[in-house]
Amino acid sequence: MTYAEFLQSKQCKVVSSGFEKPRENMNQHMFDWQKDIAYWALKKGRAALFEDCGLGKTLQQLEWAQSVCDYTERPVLIVAPLAVAEQTRHEGEKFGYQVSVCRTQNDVLDGINITNYEMLSHFDASKFTGVVLDESSILKNFTSKTRTQIIEMFRDTPYKLSCTATPSPNDYMELGNQAEFLGVMSRTEMLATYFIHDGSNTSKWRLKGHAEDRFWSWVAEWAVVLTSPADLGYSGEGYNLPQLNTVEHLVEPGTKSMDGNLTLFTKTAQTLSERREARRNSLDERCEEAAEIVKTDAGQWLVWCDLNDESSKLKTLIPGAVEIRGSDTPQDKADRLRGFTDGSIRVLVTKPSIAGFGLNWQGCHNMIFVGLSDSYEMMYQAIRRCYRFGQVNTVNVHIVTSTAEGAVRENIERKERQRADMTAEMVRHTKEILRKEIRGTTRDVIEYNPQVEMKIPAWLIA
Structure with a gap:
């Protein structure tokens, strides 16, 4: 050898x-x-x-x-x-x-x-x-x-x-x-x-x-x-998908600090536990802001939340909103998801972990994230329920966060860049191999475009 x-x-x-x-x-x-x-x-x-x-x-x-x-x-x-x-x-x-x-x-x-x-x-x-x-x-x-x-x-x-x-x-x-x-x-x-x-x-x-x-x-x-x-x-x-508009809404959290004491200044969360605490401290303000945003458009809305308390309050604040929680029976979840798909439900409040994967909701083009978790994949998949092939309207994504959650947005944006880089790298390395594997070898044919009319000799016709 x-x-x-x-x-x-x-x-x-x-x-x-x-x-x-x-x-x-x-x-x-x-x-x-x-x-x-x-x-x-x-x-x-x-x-x-x-x-x-x-x-x-x-x-x-x-x-x-x-x-x-x-x-x-x-x-x-x-x-x-x-x-x-x-x-x-x-x-x-x-x-x-x-x-x-x-x-x-x-x-x-x-x-x-x-x-x-x-x-x-x-x-x-x-x-x-x-x-x-x-x-x-x-x-x-x-x-x-x-x-x-x-x-x-x-x-x-x-x-x-x-x-x-x-x-x-x-x-x-x-x-x-x-x-x-x-x-x-x-x-x-x-x-x-x-x-x-x-x-x-x-x-x-x-x-x-x-x-x-x-x-x-x-x-x-x-x-x-x-x-x-x-x-x-x-x-x-x-x-080629329509335009995707991302609008960030910042709210001021309550007057309590992360340790529960009164404070004059808002401390920006850095660690994961601090971000979760900051999210809870601004729960009322974020939910109220989200409810006001829903009133700006009479069409369908997807309202994504991260906490059960957010889900309950949003259902109370938004008239006609239907909530899906993890504790609901599989049949109830399926019925409500089907209702949003066929348009009988106008506003759906739920978590990306429950309804953020696999569903096709091109009929909806407005959504709100009432706060962000640190999972970029959850956010990406949730947006793609509406922003996908077959969508004909501009998709509006509203993100409501508090001024104390500064590190979350940066974390999501970093992961977005990583995803884009990884996907581009995967496509760059694999597309030529896959073209050969999937499409096979094809023969190039040069089209003949005659400029002079061909005349057949009389003796050949005879």
């Missing part, structure tokens, strides 16, 4: 384990680029779709799931956030798929089945030939019980599809969890192969300088990273 052959043998390769389905046999409602991605994902057998909000992941995952059902003649399970199951069933009907919403294994039928992450313990993974994770960013926390349950439960499932708008915006480690779920490589192996501890801080990892291109080449073998069809050389027409 030559040294070049030795190096070649050490490269990580993802072996395709799927099957091919002709594009002409796929759902007629799919765009050509969506068919190409579905074809690629089916051929891979185990793949991830990191596509931005509004690019039609639901249609692609339904086509993938139906194709696996037809090929294996066994059922497929889609796992989704609360209330997304009913929305997916409705989308399935629109595009010609039959989707069964299930709460336990006894509800499972032949074909496509869907349940919520909260109900996953009531199912037997061995009964399914394929699994789809909708909003798979649930895997981001490598220490979470849900992440471990999902990976272990579907370890032997032959066909897997992972779908999310973006992996974690400020941490590459989620990619390791995604790869481990798909059976491509364990998170530990990924870290050992491509990453190194960042100095003396052993909890921080960074890409090895010489391994950066190799790492992204490896990711491109099992994941599509897409912010627009134009990233892969398709037409991006129709995917």
Whole structure:
């Protein structure tokens, strides 16, 4: 073996384990680029779709799931956030798929089945030939019980599809969890192969300088990273979103300091616990400001809060507001979310952790964050419920904070820059590889534009 052959043998390769389905046999409602991605994902057998909000992941995952059902003649399970199951069933009907919403294994039928992450313990993974994770960013926390349950439960499932708008915006480690779920490589192996501890801080990892291109080449073998069809050389027409207006409203908190004593001057919170305390001290002022903002527009409003006390007060202050709390029954949550979707509810008050993932609310273009948590992903996903493909109006995002919460806004903006940088890096490194993988090699044809009329000789005509 030559040294070049030795190096070649050490490269990580993802072996395709799927099957091919002709594009002409796929759902007629799919765009050509969506068919190409579905074809690629089916051929891979185990793949991830990191596509931005509004690019039609639901249609692609339904086509993938139906194709696996037809090929294996066994059922497929889609796992989704609360209330997304009913929305997916409705989308399935629109595009010609039959989707069964299930709460336990006894509800499972032949074909496509869907349940919520909260109900996953009531199912037997061995009964399914394929699994789809909708909003798979649930895997981001490598220490979470849900992440471990999902990976272990579907370890032997032959066909897997992972779908999310973006992996974690400020941490590459989620990619390791995604790869481990798909059976491509364990998170530990990924870290050992491509990453190194960042100095003396052993909890921080960074890409090895010489391994950066190799790492992204490896990711491109099992994941599509897409912010627009134009990233892969398709037409991006129709995917330019309308304007997004972000308006910040600052309120003065009450006269008590963070330690409960009266004070003349507002102290800016620095630590996480201080920010939480500052948020509580300004609760009344922020809720009253939010209620006044809602009065400025008679259309639908999404009011995002972070505390139960905020939710209760907002419901009291805003006429006709409907509240969704974590303690509500799954059925009550689903009914209220459906009511906001169909327009029968004008103002919805809830938390991003409850309704910030997977739902399509292009009919609404006004929202308020009554304070900010430190989770950038929550805010990003919450905004994308309305700011997505199909939105025709300018989306107005109001952020109500107190003057004592200065560090929160800076933290969110820092994470936004990190997300943008990471996404751009992922697209830059993977788009050329994915163009070849997904679109294949095409032949350039130079159009012939004749300038002189051709005359056929008489003897040739004869």
